[in-house]
Amino acid sequence: MSEGTNSPKSGKSIFLLGLAVLVIAGLAVWVFWPQPRYLEGQIEADRVNIASKYPGRVKAIHVREGDAVTVGQLLVEIDSPEADAKMAQVQAMVSGATALRDKAQTGARSQDIARAKAGWLAAQEEARLAQTTAGRMERLFRDGVIPQQRRDEVQTMAAASAQKVLAAKAQYDEAQEGARTEDKAAATAQLGEAEGARAEVQAVIAETRLSAPVAGEISTRVIEEGEVLGAGFPLLVITRTDLPWVTFNLREDFLHGLKVGQEFTARVPALSNREVRFKVSLIAPLGDFATWRSTRDLGSFDLRTFEVRARPVEAVEGLRPGMRVVLPESDLTAG
Known part of the structure; x- marks a missing residue:
């Protein structure tokens, strides 16, 4: 009787025990079986x-x-307002310098030339009269009519009149020829300086x-x-939405030989998990603040963190800064 009664219970216990063993074994496999590590990046833009x-x-x-x-x-x-006031000032400088340049290039007016010629002719007549008077006074001096002082004064006046003729002739020639080459160059340079000042103020206003x-x-x-x-x-x-890129911060033991120019495929959850092909454009170490410090005194070492940037191989509509990008670590290193 006892054997018949205990037999079903023993079988049930054995079944439950086996089921428990299977569950524990499954959990152990699930816990200790190597799980793929996922990397998470973020879309940035210039x-x-x-x-x-x-x-x-x-x-x-x-x-x-x-x-x-x-x-x-x-x-x-x-x-x-300061720039506007400066522009008014340099405009006046340019106008004045332009007038001086034009005057130097054009030369004297016809009225000035005529006036200089008339002055030269008048000086010639005065010199002729002074020379005639000097001759007459010389004869009177010989006859003893006038003293020597008077004769010397008249001769001096005749000589001065001759010099006035030369000066008047020089003024007439200068009026005909216009400004000297040096004066023209100086006037042109002054205009250039004023125009340079105006260009500087125009740049400020721009x-x-x-x-x-x-x-x-x-x-x-x-x-x-x-x-x-x-x-x-x-x-x-201004964010360059047409030039997005994704950045990952990877510990150096996760790089596994990753190189610039390598391509990989990742998913963008915000775009309905759309797969996007990226190409690595930068691998650079971050500062000391991102260094993984060893917690052991022996048998370990510090690990640095690297920034990995990658740009889409093709334009992706809707890809915006701030979106997450995920992919298994093996996909990144495999390319």
Whole structure:
């Protein structure tokens, strides 16, 4: 009776014991079986900071965060009264220098030439009269009519009249020939200096209208209209959404010979786990802050962390900074 009664219970116990052994064995296999390690990266993109080269006050902002911009699109206008005043000053300098240059190049006016000629002819007549008077006084001196002092005075006046003729002739010739070559060169150089100053101010004024140097998306805006800016103050940040890349931070023992130019395929969860082909463009060590320190005194060593960057082989629509990228470690090292 006891054997018949205990037999089913013994069989059930054996079954449960075997089931428990199988479960424990399965758990042990699941726990200790090598599991694939997944790497997780993040999409980044090149960024361009837009800053002012000169101080001023923000006059107008034509974009907001999230706006797409194209190359050359006007972003910010800055009001600079100092630059406007300087432009008025250099414009006056250019006008004056231009007038001097034109005067040197054109020469004397016809009226000036006629006046110089008349002065020369008048000097000739005065010299002729002075010479005649000197001859008459010489005869009177010989006859004893006038003293020697009077004769000497008349002769001196005749000599001075002759010199006046030469001076008047030189003025007439100068009026006909115009300015000297050196004067023309000096006037041209002065005009060039004034035009250079104007170009400098024009460059300053051009910098008060900031345009987009690259295409992308406005990701940061740190100013508002009416604020006063200093030189070099950052205004906007443009993110190059057309040039994304993924970055991984890998401990050096995970690199396994990874090389620049190597390609791999990863999934982007935000794009419905779309598979994207990437190409490694940079492998660089991070700073000491990212070093994995050994916790053992013997038998181990510190490990550095490397930044691995990779760019999509082809353009991927919808790929944006901040999206995660995942892939098994073996896929990265296998290429």
